[in-house]
Amino acid sequence: MQRICRSYLPDPSITLRVDLATAFGCPFSGNITTAAVLRMVEKAAAYGIKEITLCGTVGFGNPRMVEEKFSACRLRFPHINFGAHFHNTRGLALANTLRAYEIGIRSFDSAVGGLGGCPYAPGSSGNVATEDMIFMFEEMGIKTGVDLKKLLDVCSFLNKTLPQAKLASSLYQAGLPNIINKKEIS
Numbered sequence: 001m002q003r004i005c006r007s008y009l010p011d012p013s014i015t016l017r018v019d020l021a022t023a024f025g026c027p028f029s030g031n032i033t034t035a036a037v038l039r040m041v042e043k044a045a046a047y048g049i050k051e052i053t054l055c056g057t058v059g060f061g062n063p064r065m066v067e068e069k070f071s072a073c074r075l076r077f078p079h080i081n082f083g084a085h086f087h088n089t090r091g092l093a094l095a096n097t098l099r100a101y102e103i104g105i106r107s108f109d110s111a112v113g114g115l116g117g118c119p120y121a122p123g124s125s126g127n128v129a130t131e132d133m134i135f136m137f138e139e140m141g142i143k144t145g146v147d148l149k150k151l152l153d154v155c156s157f158l159n160k161t162l163p164q165a166k167l168a169s170s171l172y173q174a175g176l177p178n179i180i181n182k183k184e185i186s
Helices: 002-008 034-046 063-076 093-102 130-139 148-161 170-174
Strands: 017-020 051-056 081-086 107-109
Touching: 017 034, 034 051, 034 063, 051 063, 051 107, 063 081, 063 093, 081 093, 093 107, 093 130, 130 148, 130 170, 148 170
Parallel strands: 017 051, 051 081, 081 107
Antiparallel strands: none
């Protein structure tokens, strides 16, 4: 990392980001403590890295862990822009995304259709589906600037082009809500 930072950080047109894989748990080591995450962030920050993503590579994280690790990181390293990367292996990617957002994280990795995984992490499934995440935020009134209909068109294209890659997107499976009457029921 030292050589990469020395070569590229002086160039203002290049941004380096470090992704800390398995920050919420590892299939080989088990629990990853907040102290261990802070040590890794400190090493990256010492090289001048200003963007760091904490990754739930195998889906071990939960909203409480997300709050604990991100809060500790942001408190100790307020000059770092933190991002989140969650796999949906155990069905908590959207809950973790929402908790990260609620505590101030604004950069999220995702994959159309929930595709992805990690070839080095046994049992890792796809990433949080972009369209599910965008739908959640938009339904909460959080503007993303993403056109969900076009994103669902991309899912359809992927589904036709790569039928063996089963899309794990709930929104793609269910579709956008068809609201007949917009008045609220109380």
